[in-house]
Amino acid sequence: MNSRQLQLALKKQRLQFKSDMLRDRWIAHAGGLAxxxxxxxxxxxxxxxxRGHPEVVVGVGVAVAVARxxxxxxxxxxxxxxxxxxxxxQQLLAR
Incomplete structure (x- = not known):
C-alpha cells in the first residue's frame, strides 16, 4: 500500500469514527423526541x-349524516x- 492509499484509509477511518460519535451524540440528544x-x-x-379500510370512513360519514x-x-x-x-x-407549488 503506497503512502497516498494509506492516507486515504486513515482519513476514511477518522471520518467513520467521527460519524459514529456524532450519531451517538444525536441519539442521546434526541431521546426527548421519542x-x-x-x-x-x-x-x-x-x-x-x-386508507386500507375506506368503508369505515364512509360508514362514519353516513352515521353522522343521519344523526346530525x-x-x-x-x-x-x-x-x-x-x-x-x-x-x-399543490398547483402553485408545481409551477
Whole structure:
C-alpha cells in the first residue's frame, strides 16, 4: 500500500469514527423526541389503516349524516373548501 492509499484509509477511518460519535451524540440528544416521534408513527399507522379500510370512513360519514344532518353538511362544506385550498396549493407549488 503506497503512502497516498494509506492516507486515504486513515482519513476514511477518522471520518467513520467521527460519524459514529456524532450519531451517538444525536441519539442521546434526541431521546426527548421519542414520545413525539412515537405519536407521529401512530398517526401515520392510523392513516394507513384508514386508507386500507375506506368503508369505515364512509360508514362514519353516513352515521353522522343521519344523526346530525346540519353538522354533517357544515363539515362537508369545510372539507370541500379545505380540499380546494389543498389542490390550489399543490398547483402553485408545481409551477
Amino acid at each position: 414520545p413525539v416521534l412515537g405519536a407521529a408513527d401512530q398517526v401515520r399507522a392510523g392513516y394507513a389503516w384508514l 344532518p346540519r353538522a354533517a353538511w357544515r363539515w362537508l362544506k369545510r372539507a370541500v373548501v379545505a380540499w380546494q385550498f389543498w389542490r390550489k396549493g
